[in-house]
Amino acid sequence: MVYEITRDYIRTGNSRSGQRIGTVRFIVSHDTGNPGSTAYGNRNYFDRQQPSASAHAFIDDKYILEIIPLTEKAWHVRSNVTGDNRRYGVNANDAAIGVELCHGGKINFQQAYARYVWYHAYLCDKFNLNPRNDIIAHATLDPSRRTDPINVLRNHGISWSVFIDDVAEALQNFGNSNPPDTTTPAKPPTTSKPPASVVKGTTVKLPIGEGDSGPFVQDIQEELIKAGYRLPRYGADGHFGEETENAVMRFQKDYGLAVDGLVGPITLNKLQEVNHQRVSASDFPLPTGVLKRGSQGEAVRQVQRALKQINFNPGTIDGIYGPNTEDAVRRFQSMYAALADDGIYGPNTRKYMRMELDD
Numbered sequence: 031m032v033y034e035i036t037r038d039y040i041r042t043g044n045s046r047s048g049q050r051i052g053t054v055r056f057i058v059s060h061d062t063g064n065p066g067s068t069a070y071g072n073r074n075y076f077d078r079q080q081p082s083a084s085a086h087a088f089i090d091d092k093y094i095l096e097i098i099p100l101t102e103k104a105w106h107v108r109s110n111v112t113g114d115n116r117r118y119g120v121n122a123n124d125a126a127i128g129v130e131l132c133h134g135g136k137i138n139f140q141q142a143y144a145r146y147v148w149y150h151a152y153l154c155d156k157f158n159l160n161p162r163n164d165i166i167a168h169a170t171l172d173p174s175r176r177t178d179p180i181n182v183l184r185n186h187g188i189s190w191s192v193f194i195d196d197v198a199e200a201l202q203n204f205g206n207s208n209p210p211d212t213t214t215p216a217k218p219p220t221t222s223k224p225p226a227s228v229v230k231g232t233t234v235k236l237p238i239g240e241g242d243s244g245p246f247v248q249d250i251q252e253e254l255i256k257a258g259y260r261l262p263r264y265g266a267d268g269h270f271g272e273e274t275e276n277a278v279m280r281f282q283k284d285y286g287l288a289v290d291g292l293v294g295p296i297t298l299n300k301l302q303e304v305n306h307q308r309v310s311a312s313d314f315p316l317p318t319g320v321l322k323r324g325s326q327g328e329a330v331r332q333v334q335r336a337l338k339q340i341n342f343n344p345g346t347i348d349g350i351y352g353p354n355t356e357d358a359v360r361r362f363q364s365m366y367a368a369l370a371d372d373g374i375y376g377p378n379t380r381k382y383m384r385m386e387l388d389d
């Protein structure tokens with residue numbers, strides 16, 4: 031069995047410092063401790079609230095979702111615990127990948143567990159780790175405060191050693207071949223710049239500048255336009271040319287950033303921040319009918335704009351309810367136990383989107 035890994039990184043802030051992690055030495059296994067909260071529910075929470083805690087990946091029955099690049103640190107173990115230093119000679123946050131199991135509510139445990147096991151094996155393969163020595167439970171590192179994920183696994187009849195056996199077995203199936211990464215770089219990685227931000231399923235290297243093209247450029251152009259930096263000649267065409275560069279430089283100048291015409295993490299965050307402040311719920315009317323794959327028109331466009339606003343990228347705002355829009359609706363629905371994950375926009379989904387927009 032091979033699973034897809036979705037890379038949909040949160041913006042930088044308290045949860046994501048952007049600091050490089052160095053050599054990955056081990057994995058810390060967690061559960062969210064929040065029954066029913068999904069991978070995307072967690073992603074949105076960390077993206078918006080930016081608590082000073084985080085983990086690299088959240089796994090539920092539908093997604094293996096990396097929210098922080100594996101090249102960066104996440105904050106998932108208190109720095110004053112000593113088990114990590116004793117065992118590995120280093121603080122967990124400086125050398126470990128943090129993996130969270132989502133459970134409870136409507137999450138199918140077997141499906142989530144299978145992905146959790148597979149992803150641990152994937153990490154062992156990727157970083158050349160031994161499951162028997164290099165995977166540790168958060169509870170083992172911080173026994174006075176934590177029980178994760180040992181208790182949740184045990185509640186489902188799985189002891190820690192069975193879990194490790196399952197990972198070891200999954201790892202054997204990796205053999206020498208790398209698992210197919212279903213995510214595709216937007217352009218060949220020609221530099222050692224860290225991957226910094228992402229369109230769902232697509233890793234993008236920042237900074238982005240003149241000559242780059244693709245959906246991510248289009249996103250940036252749409253953000254620029256939204257922030258009031260018009261692109262009269264070419265619009266949001268997905269090609270980073272002189273017009274876009276000039277708009278970026280004007281934006282950087284206006285907001286006191288280094289004026290280089292390149293969109294790196296700082297410029298991108300500023301752009302998103304400016305646009306976030308600008309909007310109010312009334313900017314996002316939501317249609318009342320039912321919309322689904324094949325629907326078209328202004329109502330679909332409203333739903334797409336709203337999805338984009340709440341960080342569920344529906345692809346191009348084109349008024350066509352295609353696979354990307356359907357997928358964005360489904361990802362949104364996966365956050366709520368009350369919603370069926372059918373990818374169909376209707377009154378219930380509308381209600382929850384309204385709440386999310388009014389947040």
Ligand SMILES: [Zn+2]
Pocket residue numbers: 059060061106168176178
């Ligand atoms: Zn934990």
